[in-house]
Amino acid sequence: MSTPAVSAVIRRRKADGGGEDGEGIAQGGIVLTASHNPGGPGEDFGIKYNEGLGQPAGEEFTDALYDKTLEISSYKSLNSPDIDLSASIGTQYQLTSTSTVTIIDPFEIYLNTLKSCFDFDQLRKFGAKEGFSMLFDGMHGAGGPFAKRVLIDELGLPESTVMRCNPLSDFGGCHPDPNLTYASELVKKMGLLPDGSADTSLDRSTLPALGAANDGDGDRNLIAGAGFFVTPSDSMALIADNWESIPQFARVGGLNGVARSMPSSAALDVVAEARDIPCFVTPTGWKFFGNLMSSKESFDGKDYGPFLCGEESFGTGSDHVREKDGLWAVLAWMSILSKANEEVGDGEALVGVADIVTNHWKVRVCIVLS
Numbered sequence: 045m046s047t048p049a050v051s052a053v054i055r056r057r058k059a060d061g062g063g064e065d066g067e068g069i070a071q072g073g074i075v076l077t078a079s080h081n082p083g084g085p086g087e088d089f090g091i092k093y094n095e096g097l098g099q100p101a102g103e104e105f106t107d108a109l110y111d112k113t114l115e116i117s118s119y120k121s122l123n124s125p126d127i128d129l130s131a132s133i134g135t136q137y138q139l140t141s142t143s144t145v146t147i148i149d150p151f152e153i154y155l156n157t158l159k160s161c162f163d164f165d166q167l168r169k170f171g172a173k174e175g176f177s178m179l180f181d182g183m184h185g186a187g188g189p190f191a192k193r194v195l196i197d198e199l200g201l202p203e204s205t206v207m208r209c210n211p212l213s214d215f216g217g218c219h220p221d222p223n224l225t226y227a228s229e230l231v232k233k234m235g236l237l238p239d240g241s242a243d244t245s246l247d248r249s250t251l252p253a254l255g256a257a258n259d260g261d262g263d264r265n266l267i268a269g270a271g272f273f274v275t276p277s278d279s280m281a282l283i284a285d286n287w288e289s290i291p292q293f294a295r296v297g298g299l300n301g302v303a304r305s306m307p308s309s310a311a312l313d314v315v316a317e318a319r320d321i322p323c324f325v326t327p328t329g330w331k332f333f334g335n336l337m338s339s340k341e342s343f344d345g346k347d348y349g350p351f352l353c354g355e356e357s358f359g360t361g362s363d364h365v366r367e368k369d370g371l372w373a374v375l376a377w378m379s380i381l382s383k384a385n386e387e388v389g390d391g392e393a394l395v396g397v398a399d400i401v402t403n404h405w406k407v408r409v410c411i412v413l414s
Contacts (some may be wrong), residue, residue, distance in 0.1 A: 046187040046262025048361070048369035049154035050075055051098035053331050055365065056153050058109035077261045097341060099366035147182030151193050158194065161292035161364050162375050168199045170382035177392045179252040182209035182232040183220040187262020191371055220260035222370070223360050224273065226255040226351065231273075240273035253396060254377060258370040262281050264358040265370035267377055269397020275392060280304065280354035281375050282404055285319065289383035290376055292364065293350050303336055305329075305355035312354070322348065328355060339362040351398030 045053070054070040054235045073094045093101045093109075101109075124139050137145040170176060180190030180195060188209030196391065207230070208216065219226045231238065237247045242248075251270035258265055267274040274282070284302050287293035289317050303324035304312045316323035326332035333353040336369040339345035354360040359368035359375075377397070384395040 045150045048365045048367045049369040051365035052154045052157040056097035078251035099333040140256035171199050177252045178254045180206045181257035183206050184212040184216040185220045185260035187258040192342040223265035234268040235271035242271035256374040265373040276358045279312045281315045285315045286380045289380045301351045303353040308356040334354035334366045
């Protein structure tokens, strides 16, 4: 499962299971992930814990957990039967009298979560519009199958839309980081040079309209247009300024809060001031965004939802889950493009990513200078 899918499942499990995936509200989730915190014999995976709202464990929890480790005097192991992960949904394996493993659908809850954020019918219609094409790089990570399920199966885009969406244990020998260096194949196909500038020898009209990449666990993202790279800080600012394009935000009249990590640029701050949206700057770490998104639930504080947040290291997310979500960011940009091209007729040139970003800053700079 991708990291945002794990968060969605933790948040949305019901006491009765809500279907075929067994019973029980999730108190949290232990996640083995190709993360920034390497562990294991080959240091090829990390272990992290998400709490009951789907958010990364906060400092209070991790401090208490560390204190518990100081009291460990022994441990027990369990010889469990082989568990077939390809078994039918709902298959159960009884490990002890109180411990059961249940096979769940890794897609259903996450897909329904995304459908609550976006208008899939409109995105499907825009995806078939003349002149639009997309290229998505899964970087052989866990997010690839989720991207195929959404982009190909649900939105009807052609198979040529996706590349490297088959998860591999060694990520195909690449480093699954969605940036200009490691997503170099996608960058080149989007008409960009290694530094993110446009390759002026190419005709933009022959390039995909939207390019994107996810990292190894599907939570971070790179966004590009034809011959145009969108920095992570700009991407977040543009999503905030175009909230009317995203049903999750538009149906309730806009955003009630935004936040960025301290090292991110102040692009979001400019938009938040112009749009009169509360804006926060946090230390690096998604758990700090989680505190804001769950302010009402966890601290009986103000409800800042709907909420948008992001960081300089290609992470973008909202309060639909409590993790950054690369595929959500891709659908947000597809929604922005769809809205921008509502009045564009067949045969006319589409409004592109480059147009949206450059026009955005022309307007915002004029407002600031005036």
